[in-house]
Amino acid sequence: MTGPAETPAHPTTTEDVPAAPGWVEGVVEAAFATLPCSGPGVTILRNAYLDCLAGATRTEDLDAAHDRCRQVLLKALASKEKVRPDLLRAFETRLEALEAEISARI
Numbered sequence: 001m002t003g004p005a006e007t008p009a010h011p012t013t014t015e016d017v018p019a020a021p022g023w024v025e026g027v028v029e030a031a032f033a034t035l036p037c038s039g040p041g042v043t044i045l046r047n048a049y050l051d052c053l054a055g056a057t058r059t060e061d062l063d064a065a066h067d068r069c070r071q072v073l074l075k076a077l078a079s080k081e082k083v084r085p086d087l088l089r090a091f092e093t094r095l096e097a098l099e100a101e102i103s104a105r106i
Contacts, residue, residue: 020054024102031094037081045080049073053102062106066099 032046049069056065074092077083083091 020050021102021105024053024098025050027098027101028095031091031098034094035077035081035083035087035091037077037083041080042077045073045076048076053099062103063099066102070095070099 028046028050032042035042049072052069052072053066056062056069070092073095074088077091078085078088
């Protein structure tokens with residue numbers, strides 16, 4: 001006999017899990033396409049940024065939460081991927097515009 005206690009819990013598409021609005025991923029992807037780096041490390045950083053945005057709840061200061069997400073990403077891109085400061089500034093501007101749009105739509 002099997003039952004819920006014997007079956008491991010796995011999120012399904014019908015369960016509520018944090019997720020950024022659907023349109024956000026395309027904008028983030030386009031921003032990352034402007035960077036001179038790619039590969040699995042960059043993909044991990046992109047996914048972590050999206051997860052961070054998704055984890056920012058409406059009950060907290062969204063601007064502060066988004067700022068934390070962006071700053072962690074920028075620091076990682078500078079240290080791990082050696083992205084130049086001038087390219088990071090342009091990239092940061094794109095992310096700030098995205099984050100402002102997210103806040104405006106909520």
